[in-house]
Amino acid sequence: MDQIQKTLLEEIAGLHEVPQGAYNIRVNGGLESRNTTENIDIVTKTDVSGIDIYFKPGTKKESVHIPVLLSQTGLKETVYNDFHVGDDCDITIIAGCGIHNGGDRDSEHSGIHSFYIGKNCHVRYVEKHYGSGEGTGERIMNPTTNLELGENSTLEMEMVQIKGVDSTIRTTNGVVGKNGSLTIKESIMTHGHQTAESHFRVEMNGEKSHVNLVSRSVARDESKQLFCSEIVGNAECTGHSECDGIIMDHSSVSAEPQLTANCIDAELIHEAAIGKIAGEQLTKLMTLGLTEQEAEEQIINGFLK
Amino acid sequence: MLELKNISYLVDEQSTTKEIIRDVSFKVDERFVAITGPNGGGKSTIAKIVAGIVKPTSGRIIFDGTDITDMNITERARLGISYAFQQPVRFKGITVKDLIKLAAGNEKGNVDICGVLSEVGLCAKDYINREVNASLSGGELKRIEIAMILARGTKFSIFDEPEAGIDLWSFQSLIKVFEKMYERTNGSILIISHQERILDIADRIVVIANGEVSAEGKKEDILPELLAGTAACPALTEKMK
Ligand SMILES: Nc1ncnc2c1ncn2[C@@H]1O[C@H](COP(=O)(O)OP(=O)(O)O)[C@@H](O)[C@H]1O
Ligand SMILES: [Mg+2]
Numbered sequence: 001m002d003q004i005q006k007t008l009l010e011e012i013a014g015l016h017e018v019p020q021g022a023y024n025i026r027v028n029g030g031l032e033s034r035n036t037t038e039n040i041d042i043v044t045k046t047d048v049s050g051i052d053i054y055f056k057p058g059t060k061k062e063s064v065h066i067p068v069l070l071s072q073t074g075l076k077e078t079v080y081n082d083f084h085v086g087d088d089c090d091i092t093i094i095a096g097c098g099i100h101n102g103g104d105r106d107s108e109h110s111g112i113h114s115f116y117i118g119k120n121c122h123v124r125y126v127e128k129h130y131g132s133g134e135g136t137g138e139r140i141m142n143p144t145t146n147l148e149l150g151e152n153s154t155l156e157m158e159m160v161q162i163k164g165v166d167s168t169i170r171t172t173n174g175v176v177g178k179n180g181s182l183t184i185k186e187s188i189m190t191h192g193h194q195t196a197e198s199h200f201r202v203e204m205n206g207e208k209s210h211v212n213l214v215s216r217s218v219a220r221d222e223s224k225q226l227f228c229s230e231i232v233g234n235a236e237c238t239g240h241s242e243c244d245g246i247i248m249d250h251s252s253v254s255a256e257p258q259l260t261a262n263c264i265d266a267e268l269i270h271e272a273a274i275g276k277i278a279g280e281q282l283t284k285l286m287t288l289g290l291t292e293q294e295a296e297e298q299i300i301n302g303f304l305k
Numbered sequence: 306m307l308e309l310k311n312i313s314y315l316v317d318e319q320s321t322t323k324e325i326i327r328d329v330s331f332k333v334d335e336r337f338v339a340i341t342g343p344n345g346g347g348k349s350t351i352a353k354i355v356a357g358i359v360k361p362t363s364g365r366i367i368f369d370g371t372d373i374t375d376m377n378i379t380e381r382a383r384l385g386i387s388y389a390f391q392q393p394v395r396f397k398g399i400t401v402k403d404l405i406k407l408a409a410g411n412e413k414g415n416v417d418i419c420g421v422l423s424e425v426g427l428c429a430k431d432y433i434n435r436e437v438n439a440s441l442s443g444g445e446l447k448r449i450e451i452a453m454i455l456a457r458g459t460k461f462s463i464f465d466e467p468e469a470g471i472d473l474w475s476f477q478s479l480i481k482v483f484e485k486m487y488e489r490t491n492g493s494i495l496i497i498s499h500q501e502r503i504l505d506i507a508d509r510i511v512v513i514a515n516g517e518v519s520a521e522g523k524k525e526d527i528l529p530e531l532l533a534g535t536a537a538c539p540a541l542t543e544k545m546k
Binding site for chain 2: 244278281283285287288289290291299303304305
């Protein structure tokens with residue numbers, strides 16, 4: 001890996017060197033390195049580009065890192081990563097994509113992640129998207145996530161995109177089974193003329209299933225964001241979605257939340273708020289000795305944390 | 306320490322001009338000075354004028370011999386003015402620890418967070434990582450607001466109705482906070498309050514009603530008047546019955 005790739009890896013996964021446990025590092029469309037463990041197997045797909053990751057039933061306290069790095073301008077790829085999680089697993093998946101584009105052609109990564117999660121699992125998924133480079137070519141990421149969450153299983157997803165992605169359309173489709181619990185926390189910040197769209201659709205099909213979807217976003221400069229969520233309750237379930245946006249400069253943010261209850265015992269709530277940074281928050285921090293700009297930075301950092 | 310000279314604050318309301326503060330002058334040189342008076346009298350507006358949050362229409366503000374009238378909020382804060390709001394501000398994602406560190410003015414965490422929180426009756430273990438958001442009660446927010454001022458430890462501090470929501474804690478503890486604060490800073494503390502027990506520790510009392518100073522003097526002279534209902538503060542006497 002060269003210095004640019006190492007920097008991308010640090011930005012998206014906080015890694016200075018090869019991680020512990022299982023990993024699969026993809027660089028410029030090819031496999032850079034891979035490690036499997038007794039419980040986690042990684043197999044290259046033969047029909048399309050991508051990998052299948054198998055977690056043996058009962059795998060506990062193990063993690064897999066699957067970073068994707070692009071530093072070659074003009075590279076466009078669609079990658080399929082499937083996660084097959086056996087019953088009774090307790091695992092962490094650290095994904096992420098970093099694009100450095102120093103050229104004038106667009107670079108694009110479309111990652112299609114499918115999760116097949118068995119019963120009684122606890123899965124944590126962390127994903128960070130990051131872009132850099134002075135080139136005029138755009139850095140584009142269009143991730144699609146498909147989720148099937150089995151009985152009594154919990155999935156917590158943290159998805160962050162703070163810097164450097166020019167255009168993104170993020171699509172997430174989930175189905176939650178009996179007693180299953182899905183938590184999604186998304187943080188997005190856009191600058192310049194960037195655009196970001198998030199589309200979530202979660203169906204709660206199992207009794208006592210639960211979903212909590214929280215999106216925090218900051219739009220700066222002339223950037224544009226769209227948040228769409230649809231939560232469908234087909235059984236006795238509880239669902240909560242929240243979209244909280246800060247707009248700055250000449251940006252624009254739209255929220256289109258939708259709730260559908262198809263069962264008398266479905267309880268669904270949505271909260272949405274979009275607005276500029278509250279003046280009194282700035283004032284308070286300034287009375288502590290911060291400048292207006294420092295105050296703004298603290299408020300945004302906290303908000304997206 | 307602080308002097309307000311002929312401060313007025315006018316706001317335009319539809320076709321008329323409303324006088325929120327009218328020609329207010331007073332000095333704060335003692336350890337503790339209390340401002341009291343009826344609700345809507347203009348007490349918080351005066352505090353905001355001192356902190357730089359509200360710009361007066363006319364008049365001057367002198368702090369430690371320097372005219373600070375044209376300084377902004379940040380400059381005044383850095384000169385040594387602190388203000389605990391009547392209504393504390395909530396933040397999404399910012400924790401109690403973050404705020405206290407920002408107040409202390411160092412990122413490295415040299416501030417005794419546990420110490421300032423315990424002074425206001427909060428156990429650091431339970432609060433340090435809590436977000437300063439709507440999940441905290443009004444009383445908890447008030448105490449965190451006070452803890453921030455303690456962490457700053459500046460020579461001049463304003464507390465705007467600090468007694469609100471401290472029911473579970475005691476007035477005695479609140480008074481101790483002010484006394485300790487004075488010992489540490491050797492400065493002046495301006496307390497806006499309706500509470501007799503807090504007014505009782507003041508060296509001087511200024512009564513603000515209808516945007517004006519309606520009475521001012523030594524605690525020994527003003528407090529009995531207030532309690533007797535002769536000073537223009539019916540709301541206060543009502544509260545103390
Ligand atoms: N910018 C403003 N515009 C209109 N009215 C104001 C403004 N600022 C303060 N006021 C009014 O001035 C009065 C004094 O307010 P305040 O200083 O908060 O009183 P106190 O703290 O003594 O209760 C109130 O009636 C308030 O509504
Ligand atoms: Mg007030």
